[in-house]
Amino acid sequence: MDEYNSVFEFLKNQKKPSHATLIDPEKQTPEEASKIVQIAIESGTDLILVGGSTTDKTSVEKTVEIIQETMELQQWAATQNGIFEDQTSIVPVILFPNASSTLSKSADALLFMTLLNSNSTKYLIREQLKATKYIFENNIETISTAYLIFEPGMKVGEVGNADLIKSTDIETSIAYSRLAKFFDFKILYLEAGSGSNKPISEEIISSSKKEFKGLIFVGGGIKTPDQAKKACLAGADWIVTGNLTESFEDYNQLKIKLKTLIDEIKK
């Protein structure tokens, strides 16, 4: 991170498609979350996102704090050994919030999102307005993000009161991508919903990429290296996986699973 002036600069300057590990603080204890992060970093993940549709402030704060502490220790250990220095020193922790209350000043930055296809002003602008005081007082870097939810949408679609875009509706998707471009958002985040049975289609990704010149994040239902690779070839700059790190038999198996997917997108 040190070589960049901001977390956004870091996100923008990755040379290859990159991988983000999403940690939902509701799904495990903070201690388990930090262990998963450690494995994810060893497997080559580039970024940690923390957030979930129904999470609360305490679990977000605890999880971010313990992840940061673990990463510092990991980095310290790496410098002692003289190995892994690069790998462990540049993985930022970014908030992926569901509400103005679920923020943490220990995070490196915040995806300052508006759910463009929400039917509710709460997710379009009101929660963001409520968050401004905390963000200002704690000097948190904000990264403007246009968030778009496609079918099936899952929990986030429901909670966000999204007017879900059909997975085949390229025209609507293009219109929203242009909207995001005209507003000059830094990120366009295409979401199928955590646990979706199919990820965002390649057609949606490639048509958005043509319109939107900022970074494209894609998440929801990406489980296999092949799905991740296809999303990257279609134009995703960042692939986000969540569920992949939630079900595993042991940490060794988790590492193999994650590393295989990450290696595939970076080939």
Ligand code: 1GP
């Ligand atoms: C983040 O919703 C995704 O955008 C995560 O989805 O849990 O299905 O990987 P999965």
